[in-house]
Amino acid sequence: MPGPLSHIRVLDLSRVLAGPWASQLLADLGAEVIKIERPGEGDDTRGWGPPFITNADGTRGDAAYFLSTNRGKRSVCIDMAKPEGQALIRKLAEKSDIVLENFKVGGLKKYGLDYESLKALNPRLIYCSITGFGQSGPYAQRAGYDFMIQGMGGIMSITGQPDGAPGAGPVKIGVAFADIFTGIYSVIGMLAALVHRDRSGEGQHVDMALLDCQVAVLANQALNFLVGGKSPVRLGNAHPNIVPYQTFETKDGHIIIAVGTDRQFREYCALIGTPALPEDPRFATNRARVENRDALIALLTEPMKARTTADWIAVFEPAAIPCGPINSIEEVFADPQVQHRNLNISLNRPDGVAIPGVANPIRLSATPVSYDRPPPALGEGTDQVLHDLLGVSLEEIGRLKASGAIG
Numbered sequence: 001m002p003g004p005l006s007h008i009r010v011l012d013l014s015r016v017l018a019g020p021w022a023s024q025l026l027a028d029l030g031a032e033v034i035k036i037e038r039p040g041e042g043d044d045t046r047g048w049g050p051p052f053i054t055n056a057d058g059t060r061g062d063a064a065y066f067l068s069t070n071r072g073k074r075s076v077c078i079d080m081a082k083p084e085g086q087a088l089i090r091k092l093a094e095k096s097d098i099v100l101e102n103f104k105v106g107g108l109k110k111y112g113l114d115y116e117s118l119k120a121l122n123p124r125l126i127y128c129s130i131t132g133f134g135q136s137g138p139y140a141q142r143a144g145y146d147f148m149i150q151g152m153g154g155i156m157s158i159t160g161q162p163d164g165a166p167g168a169g170p171v172k173i174g175v176a177f178a179d180i181f182t183g184i185y186s187v188i189g190m191l192a193a194l195v196h197r198d199r200s201g202e203g204q205h206v207d208m209a210l211l212d213c214q215v216a217v218l219a220n221q222a223l224n225f226l227v228g229g230k231s232p233v234r235l236g237n238a239h240p241n242i243v244p245y246q247t248f249e250t251k252d253g254h255i256i257i258a259v260g261t262d263r264q265f266r267e268y269c270a271l272i273g274t275p276a277l278p279e280d281p282r283f284a285t286n287r288a289r290v291e292n293r294d295a296l297i298a299l300l301t302e303p304m305k306a307r308t309t310a311d312w313i314a315v316f317e318p319a320a321i322p323c324g325p326i327n328s329i330e331e332v333f334a335d336p337q338v339q340h341r342n343l344n345i346s347l348n349r350p351d352g353v354a355i356p357g358v359a360n361p362i363r364l365s366a367t368p369v370s371y372d373r374p375p376p377a378l379g380e381g382t383d384q385v386l387h388d389l390l391g392v393s394l395e396e397i398g399r400l401k402a403s404g405a406i407g
Helices: 018-028 083-094 115-121 146-152 177-200 210-216 219-228 262-272 286-291 293-304 309-319 329-334 336-340 382-390 394-403
Strands: 009-012 032-037 052-054 060-063 073-077 098-101 126-131 204-209 245-249 254-258 344-348 354-358
Touching: 009 018, 009 083, 018 032, 018 073, 018 098, 018 126, 018 177, 032 083, 073 382, 083 115, 083 382, 083 394, 098 177, 115 126, 126 177, 146 177, 146 210, 177 204, 177 210, 204 210, 245 293, 254 309, 262 286, 262 293, 262 309, 286 293, 329 336, 382 394
Parallel strands: 009 032, 009 098, 032 073, 098 126, 126 204
Antiparallel strands: 052 060, 245 254, 344 354
16 A cells, blocks of 8 residues: 555665665655665765665675665765756656755855755745754854764763763763654654645744753753752763652662652552551652662662562563563563564565564554565666656667766
């Protein structure tokens, strides 16, 4: 069944992660995505390994990084630095619904590929720009990378062990947190612009910034500061507003306990052999437990060491006490729930090589996500897209390749 965006064509000028993450989501939902890449080089992440996939002939293929964010697309190699390449991209933009780019502010204007230039050719065009700091402001011309945005945007100030604890210090998230959230927010922005266009016939510019998105997902921690006037601090695996809500050492490892209500706390204490704690005024309510965090955790630490993680889970789950293990990535994909939800997918390339992937988490009952294309080989769609969509003759394609305008 066609996906919900099967009527939408996306011209993807982006590379690395935030932009490609957004266009992969659109492709999963059925959009036709044409990924423009540099002839002979392609997206930088093709080389960001190891690990790399092995090609059918035994040679080294693309990096896992590239494969994680580029399924569902057609790769078209065009050199936008050449006038003939720019002309081809403009023609593709005329036939597209969305253009997605993550160049520096103003970087595409010299090629005639900026929003105003393309809007003049296609007034219905939705043009999404992803940058580190947005199209305006004192930092607009700065380059922005996920790691530095995590630091500037505050998430590292609340991630890591607290001051005075072993290993104390700020820590980045283990994936490119700001890039991925920006990709997701960008999709929301583009979908909203599509709805507006359906009503008005008018396209628009979607201005997305990594810093904006990073600040937005500070969520309750941002409001803790804005309401309370005090910057939150690193608490390790503890929660600023709920206690006990953290990891505990067990007989053979660690377990996550997420006790969010007073009822859960009473049952939790009964199960670990400390039934008197909820009667103590210091611990009777969540507010009191937050205020007396250190005293309470000291009383819970030793009882939690009495059993293994698996034993505790077997005790807590029937009582509806939220808990869980800390899995390695290998353990994640071995988990029966993850396997039941088919989160590990595989797509076969034309050469027979199977490309693994992680399923899109969106579950639609009427128009389910489908995976029609594995991540593309560099330039594999160039001839077909230019010939079928733009009507470029095979002879002209040969001439353009000889000139270096396409690859």
